[in-house]
Amino acid sequence: MHDDLLARARAWLAEDPDPETRAELAGLIDAGDVTELAERFGGTLQFGTAGLRGELGAGPMRMNRSVVIRAAAGLAAHLRKQGHARQDGGSGLVVIGYDARFKSEEFARDTAAVMTGAGLRAAVLPRPLPTPVLAFAIRHLGAVAGVEVTASHNPPRDNGYKVYLGDGSQIVPPADAEIAAEIDAVRSLDDVPRPADGWQTLDDGVLDAYLARTDAVLAPGSPRTARTVYTAMHGVGRDVLLAAFARAGFPAPALVAEQADPDPRFPTVAFPNPEEPGAMDLAFAKARETNPDLVIANDPDADRCAVAVPVGDDWRMLRGDEVGALLAAHLVDRGARGTFAESIVSSSLLGRIAGKAGLPYEETLTGFKWIARVDGLRYGYEEALGYCVDPDGVRDKDGITAALLVTELASRLKEEGRTLLDLLDDLAVEHGLHATDQLSVRVEDLSVIADAMRRLRERPPARLAGLPVTGADDLTEGSDRLPPTDGLRYTLDGARVVVRPSGTEPKLKCYLEVVIPVASHADLPAAHARASTLLTSLKSDLSAAAGI
Secondary structure (H helix, E strand, O other), rough: HHHHHHHHHHHHHHHHOHHHHHHHHHHHHHOOOHHHHHHHHOOOOEEEEEEEEEEEEOOOOOOHHHHHHHHHHHHHHHHOOOOOOOOOOOEEEEEEOOOOOOOOHHHHHHHHHHHHHHOOOEEEEOOOOOHHHHHHHHHHOHHHHHHHHEOOOOOEEEEEEEEOOOOOOOOOOOOHHHHHHHHOOOOOOOHOOOOOOOOEEOHHHHHHHHHHHHEEEEEEOOOOOOEEEEEEEOOOOOHHHHHHHHHHHHOOOEEEEHHHHOOOOOOOOOOOOOOOOOOOOOHHHHHHHHHEEEEEEEEEOOOOOOEEEOOOOEEEEEEHHHHHHHHHHHHOOOOOOOOEEEEEOOOOOOHHHHHHHHOOOOEEEEHHHHOOOOEEEEEEEEOEEEEEOOOOOOOOOOOOOHHHHHHHHHHHHHHHOOOOHHHHHHHHHHHHHEEEEEEEEEEOOHHHHHHHHHHHHOOOOOOOOOOOEEEEHHHOOOOOOOOOOOOOEEEEEEEEEEEOOOOOOEEEEEEEEEOOOOHHHHHHHHHHHHHHHHHHHHHHHHHHHOOO
């Protein structure tokens, strides 16, 4: 076993094109570090509907140039089988974007080289740009596929590889399995042609077109007066968001200077995710200095948008479900038509808003790869700060256009002497208070997640927070409306719980919602207190039932 492990490591080392990971792996081999080598060569990073994501480093269980070249070769082989590489010069275009993380640009160039060597055309975005710009570029340029090199809001040590097909949406089954099979069929990197040039580096024309498209997000003549503080969270959103806000005529956002420049180390935050504790502290400090109407944050690749509002002398982050409902109500008020959609872990309030407006409504599995494919989609969101407000432009979540739309809403309310919180209160009185929370457990050992899911399946709870469980759905079985997925959904009298492993992080996520009828604005304090008590009890009881 020991000899076989060393043989595999040496074979990998022999074809590794990256001097850094070669040196790293050679050091492990020379040191005879069997434990570390076994971890890195105990399998391969699995390519799925999130593409690839993992820790940077040498070996098939890490993100590195060798893994990326194999992934690109698998994608290219899949596209060739779809007839996109032809001898007559009519080959399909693959457009490639990347963020500012470690190795992102190298991974993008390797992908372009592989596509070119496979007889496809490749075009790389001119510099690190938000993921929504890549999603837009696929449709704008008529590409047959797109790749975004990003790990979104993961820790600094990670990177990832997200694949889109020609409709501008992320891959879903069976394409993910077909691409994975082609990746597995790559025997050696020596079998993958990688010319030194032959692809196109795009100019700012695509970015200009994306910014021009943002005009469609806002209502002509709408108020543009709300003042904002903005943080890019050390990512790539700043320049594009500032350009979009200037184009729209909003006041220039006050920047959180410490987090404004792209920095793959993410030095001011434990995790570069606006939802994580402490991530918004610098933004709130800036807000206390400048007294804006709202705080806006993007995650590092700017496909998510966080919003915070003043509460007395302090600031409160709105939950993704709250922003999702606010944007939906704003679009309804503007006369939007089409289907409103959300993932099953998001608040049921969206269905109430759509139903009252006479609009179609759909639930999907978690992820914009599913939401973006809803027929007739006009607006989609999920609770993890992702909003698709212009599906004709970007069929994915887009933190730039979402920021524009929520700032337009805040401006309109400001002209009326009202705030986003006032509108949330109105929605609670109209539809009931829909309060949501999440129990999220980050683990070192993935078996903890598997054990929790097995425990819940073998001994499902009969009551949670004193409420009877009236329905239990094992989502692995699928339905006529939802494909199978690893998850559990419990329906209670006035509440709902969904439990699922994260698809991109080592986390077990439990999504909680309680719905409290509200007769009038005077009843809101009591409704909030009741909701808080129920959510706390749901967390405690569910944690005990899952053994986490």
